[in-house]
Amino acid sequence: MKKRLWCFLVLYLSVLLSSPMTHARTLNLYTFHSPPYQVNPASVQDHTGPFGTTVETVRCVAGRMDWETQIRTVPQNRAIHGLRNHVIDGYFAVDESDLLNRFALPTAPVALEKWYFYSLEPIDNFRDSRIAAIAGSNEAIWLEQSRYATAMTVSHPDQLLALLHRDRVDAVLMDERVMALQRLSGQDPDDLNKQFVRFAPLSLYVTVPFAMEHPEFLNKFNRHIAGCMTGGFDLSQQEMSQISNRARSLIDELVNTYHLEDWLGSLGPPAELGEVLALDKQWRELSPSRASDKAAEILSLKLSGKLAQWQYEQDGMVTETIVMDTIGAAAAISVLTSDYWQGDERKFETIAGKTSDTLYLGPVRFDPSAQEFQVFASMPVVDPATDRFVGGVAIGLNIEKALRSPYLRPGSTNGSPGE
Incomplete structure (x- = not known):
């Protein structure tokens, strides 16, 4: 019996060891x-x-x-x-x-790449310009699909710059980090005008x-x-400055247009935190498929309708608008948000109780469903008569649209449009 058991074990081990690892x-x-x-x-x-x-x-x-x-x-x-x-x-x-x-x-x-048009002189309309890109690159394919009049393609970035300096093309389309490498070959990208085109998620x-x-x-x-992923989704200092200026301008316009300090000041004491958290739980369980009773109530407010209209007038630059009370609960919204209570989020915590010139700018987030890069910005709302903090405003910004502003000259801190 022992001999048979031993033979069985030897056979089993031989099969096991002969099998591929x-x-x-x-x-x-x-x-x-x-x-x-x-x-x-x-x-x-x-x-x-x-x-x-x-x-x-x-x-x-x-x-x-x-x-x-x-x-x-x-x-x-x-x-x-x-x-x-x-x-x-x-x-x-x-x-x-x-x-x-x-x-x-x-x-x-x-x-994530950041694409710019680079040119020797400012260009107002790139649709009719002679543009070059690297053959087979994402930029070249995008130019063709977007119906730009691409002049030619070449095999190497330094050839693009040579075409530019010889006046063979009006502009070249290149990723910012790829252009930065040209310094190693003696080129100086800082001498060129550049216009932001798009973030390219690859x-x-x-x-x-x-x-x-x-x-x-x-x-x-x-x-x-x-x-x-190591980096790539961070804004440069120049882009941060431009987005901050754009966000501040938009929020100031919103506050002044609808006198939000008066509206928030008239709300009275906020609800107890326990009640807010209970409403927030119901809100999050139903969003985004449908609105909870509290969400429907807020969406029906006259101010919420005005926020939605104002957001529509921004031509896609603003993706979401939230007016918050003194504890961070949504008081008016342009669209159905993911939650009711913003009080535990950076966009409220950073501005709560601060002066009216405080601005919070959040990290860049990629929304795969909308295929957009977005960032949240928020500012406090203060009663000018008493300097009392009465709430806050947060807006979602489409980064690409926000960066498309007047032409970026060498040494300028302004962004630029894609065309």
Whole structure:
């Protein structure tokens, strides 16, 4: 009996040891050469593959999901062909594309670029201008899809600047960080005029068969991006200054137009916090599908209707408007908000009890449903007769629209429109 048991154990161990070991799954991905985001290794003998900020983000996310990565840089047409024919699992870092959406699914953004038109002289209308971009780049594809009259494409950024200085084109379209690298080749971007065009969220596209085989992949991948991305969604000091000025101007207009200090001052004492929290719970449970009784009551206010009209007149720049009482409860709203009580959020905590010139500007957030970058700004409302804090105003700003203001000259702190 013991001999049979021993033979069975030997047979079991031999089968176990002869079976292939379990390895991490491998993601087979294509990308393209675009420093500093994706950079080819200096030597073909370098087997570590491409590097750069976006490459490291993708590798980090994949690693946290127990996936290994095999990444190669290839021309755009080859990458699209590989994705369409399922030769690869995915392709990054690419802008949203109607073509790719036909046979692949995007993740949340793994990189964020800031695009500008660069020119020697100020240009009021770029639609009729000669514009150049890097061949096969996201910028070149976007120009074509947006029906700009692209003059030509070249293979390297320094060739774009050469075209500009030789008056072969009127402007070039380039990411801000890519342009900053031109200083290394003796160019000085600070000598150029620039106009902000857009934030470009760049994603990883995976094939439909891959997504079907791994149904949890996209959700898990998206959850890990924030912890792996290093920078990219932060505003520069110049952009912060411009957004702050725009937000302050809009809120001042709102307060003065509707005399919010008088309206808030007439509300009387705020509700008890316990009551506010109970109403907030009901509000959050139903939003955004429908309004709670309290939300419907506030939306029906005359002031809420005026806020909605004012917001509409801002042509998409303002995405949300909230008037708050002295403890941060919503007193009037332009649209149904996600919650009733703002008192535990930075946009209220930072301004509560402060003077009227205090401004809070929150972090940039990407709204995947609207495909927009937004930021919340808020200011206190103070009774000018008594200097008493009577509440606050918060607005959501579409960052791209807010940055499109009069032309940005060298050394200027103003932003600019895309056209």
